[in-house]
Amino acid sequence: MIASLLGHWAFEPFAKALPQMGDTERAALEAGTVGFEGALFRGRPDFDRLMAVAPNHLTAEEQAFLDKDVGELIAQLDDFAIDEARDLPPEVWRLLRERRFFGMIIPREQGGLGFSHFAHAAVVTRIATVNVAAAVTVMVPNSLGPAELLLRYGTQAQKAHYLPRLADGRDLxxxxxxxxxxxxxxxxxxxxxxxxxxxxxxxxxxxxxxxxxxxxxxxxxxxxxxxxxxxxxxxxxxxxxxxxxxxxxxxxxxxxxxxxxxxxxxxxxxxxxxxxxxxxxxxxxxxxxxxxxxxxxxWRMLMECLAAGRAISLPALGAAMQQTALHVMTGYGRIREQFGLPIARFEAIAGLIARTAADLYASDAARRYTASVLDAGERPSVASAILKVQLTEAGRRAVTTGMDVLGGKGIISGPGNLLGVAYRHAPIAITVEGANLLSRALIIFGQGAVRCHPHVMAEMAAVQARDENALGRALLAHAGHVLRNLGASLFGAGTQGRVPPGLEKEARLIARVSAKYALTADLAMGLLGGRLKRMELLSARLGDVLSHLYLAAASVWRFHVEADPQLLPFARAAIRFQLEAAAATLRDLHANMPSGLLKALSPLLLQGTRHLAPLRDRDLVALSEALRTDPSLVARLCPDFTPPATGGLHDLAEALRLADALGDEVAELNRALRRTHSLEAAAAKSRDPEAALAYLRAADKLIQVDDFRAG
CATH class of the missing domain: 2.40.110.10 (Butyryl-CoA Dehydrogenase, subunit A, domain 2)
Known part of the structure; x- marks a missing residue:
């Protein structure tokens, strides 16, 4: 009775408040499935559900392909030469076809490799750490190319004709x-x-x-x-x-x-x-x-394919840029000295390295978590848009930060440049397959508000069906949802489920911010109705908060499945940075809401978001120092990075290899070089002059920049 009366009373104003929606927009909204991002949107993250997602897994065949076939491909990639030629060498094109790189998503029975989503992403990421052009060439036929459309929707005749030809590269x-x-x-x-x-x-x-x-x-x-x-x-x-x-x-x-x-x-x-x-x-x-x-x-076919594709290829490029940039910053920071110290020991640079490492931990956690969800059969459309935006932005940040650390070395073009080509490529990933400006507002929040919210879809369906009783029931449930999140926002949100030891406090913070976000999203939708769709600065902020929460939660999952205690400080840092960003965005959102009442209530609703146990300078320096003194940590954060056979990244790998062999003697060699200004003289007094001279020459080659004939 109450539901029927409420539905009758609310029907007309509610119908006017809902945004108009065309068939193409409806198809986009209904594409894909909803996963843990839905629990975050509701303000009730259940960590047992998060921990139940299986860890990533490669089959023996997938691992062999990564080790052998991808390794052979990388050995043929010369980043600078490819960039200068503006094309891949003929032998690279031939290898891509012969080894069926273009058929990773095509089943074996139809001539392809039949790889999992995680394996597909791992291949693209590993290639992209060496050469982005080759990675893009591989990823397009395996992403939003005809192959996935054919697999899902093609006729039997179309599949029989095209899939084997696409798999072996006869058709591109x-x-x-x-x-x-x-x-x-x-x-x-x-x-x-x-x-x-x-x-x-x-x-x-x-x-x-x-x-x-x-x-x-x-x-x-x-x-x-x-x-x-x-x-x-x-x-x-x-x-x-x-x-x-x-x-x-x-x-x-x-x-x-x-x-x-x-x-x-x-x-x-x-x-x-x-x-x-x-x-x-x-x-x-x-x-x-x-x-x-x-x-x-x-349009529905494309949206359903993008629900998976957005989570794979472009996030793989972003991850590759992050891993390469962190490897460069930590490695060059160890080799390059100024004022008698490795530059990684200066706090200005240490802070950049630590933030990049924490950023990488969180974004790669989200990428790996979503790949596992995809391999379980889900097609998380909102989460895939989060990944596309967050990882391409993180890739751009990492490369830009790396360029700052490199200084003059980073801006001189040539074979020895470490990040210049990646720096130029970064805006491409930002722009394509749903520009990030659009995705933040219209996909992450616009689609998320309908698909992830527990009641909005039911309310919209009731209005469309002109069912007042169903609308009333949905509104009553919605009111209970708002009150529950109001209570959690004011008095604290408990943690549902178990979390890995060491991250209990971070999990409680995720639950608290999630409840405040859910309440804010409901207030925004309730106060603004269909106008919110046009207020893109507000809806983009709402999308950003959901994204930060998703990355924070994925970091909890990653630490659980990896169970690597040495990475606990990085997991904590990753979560804290994401929660700080989410809370700051929530405060900006409340400050810009066109409602005097909400602004008056904001200090109460946002209590506890001003200081979410942020990292201090000493924490950042400690993270950077751990990376400088323990290269195995860098390797664990950058598992896809593969040194190429030539170029600046090869020179860096060689200098680091020789430095590791010399150990503590490197500092004394560098002091001797400053005194003598001679590589040979500095190496002469070493306990192993030959190894010392090899290191000094490798370090010198790394520090030098390329030059070209004038004109």
Missing amino acids: PCFGLTSPYAGSDAAAIPDTGVLTERVVDGRSMRGFVVRFDKRYITLAPVATVVGLAFQAVDPSRPEGQQQLGITCALIPVPTPGLQIGRRHRPMNSAFMNGPIRGDDVFVPMDWIIGGEARVGQG
Whole structure:
């Protein structure tokens, strides 16, 4: 009775408050599944559920591929030479095809490698620590390429024809989604296909005559098959029913009317990218992915594939940038001296190294946790958007910080440069596959507010069905949810489930901030209604808080599954930094809410967020010193980093290897070098002059920069 009355009273104002939603937006909202991010959004994280997620696992075949095949590939990658040539060498292209790098996600029975999501990510990450262009070339066919669409939606004939050819590289795919006038608003693509019949080879065929203009299409210049998204139209239908919806097709290269445009060079990178255009391209019905039954379902298909794909490839690039940058900062910080000390011992640099290490622990924890969830069969769309945003941003931060530590060494181009190419690549990952500006507001929070909230979806469904009783029941449950989070915000939130020893306090803080976030999200949605969708600065902040909570919780999981006590200080630091960022963002959010009442209540609602046991300077210095004195910690934080066969990263690895062999004598050798200004003289008095001279020469080579003939 109460529910029915409440629903009747609230129906009209509630219907007006809800944002308008089109079919494409609905498809995006409904794509994928909800995992632990939903518990954080509700303000009730259950750590038993978090700890129940299995650790990452590689099969013997996957491990062998990483060790042998990826190792052989890396040995052929010269970052500077590839960058200068603006293409991969022919032998690299050949190896990628022969070893089926393009078929990692394709099952073995269809010619591929049948790898797990974690193995796929590990391969891309390891390659990207050496050469981003090669990693991008590998990741695109395994990410939002036609292969995943075919696996999930293709007809049996399409699978039988294309999957073996994609797996062994006989066909190289690209996918055209972005148009010059529909970038972030991909659902509004202007490219159209008009349903018609044509005679082909003497046979009448149904299909679409398509006109399209796509850009920023990775692998387009070398593609032999083009995946295409277009708006399907049936002019024979009545007015208002002619739009069939976004449709996906596969077009062989060459096809009459299809044109591969002149090459684009994103940040002058070596990976292949360019536009594709089509005029009067006939696409038979059996070229539609899934056949005629899938006409108009392309947007849902793309969103469902992105629910997984966003969590793999671009986060792998971000992780690679972080691992490479931390390896460079710690290694160069040990070798390079100023004022008679290794630069890593100066607090200004030590603080940067410690923050980067903590950032890496948290972001890599989230990447590994989400890969495990994916391998368990989930498709977490909100979590995958969190990963895409957070890891690409973390990669950019790490490389920028690394450049600060390198100083002049970092800005001189040449084979000896350690991070310059990665620094140039960083903005690419930020921009593509859902620009981070858009993803923070519209996907992480916009989608999260509907999918992760325990009651909003039910309320929206009740309004759509005009079911006042169902709306009333959902609103009563929603009110109980708000009151529970209000109590937890004011009086403290208890921890549900068990957590690893040593992180009990951090888990309680996660629960506390989660409850305050859940309450704030409800207040924002209740006070602003549909306006919140347009207030992107607020909704982006709401997305950021959820992201920080997700990374903090994933750090708890990572410490649990790794059970490495030496990494406990890094786990704690990672969680504290994420919670500090979440709390600061919550305070900014409350300060900018257009509600005098909420601003008045904010000090009460946000109590306890001002100082979440932040790390002190001494803690940062201790973390950095641990990395400087124990290289095994760096190796555990950077497990995917692989020194290349040539270039600056090889020089760094060689200098570190020789320094480790000499041990404590390195400091005395450097003092002797400052006195004598001679490598030979400094090495002469060593207990092992030959080893000492080899180290000094390697260190000198690392410190020097490349030069070129003028003009």
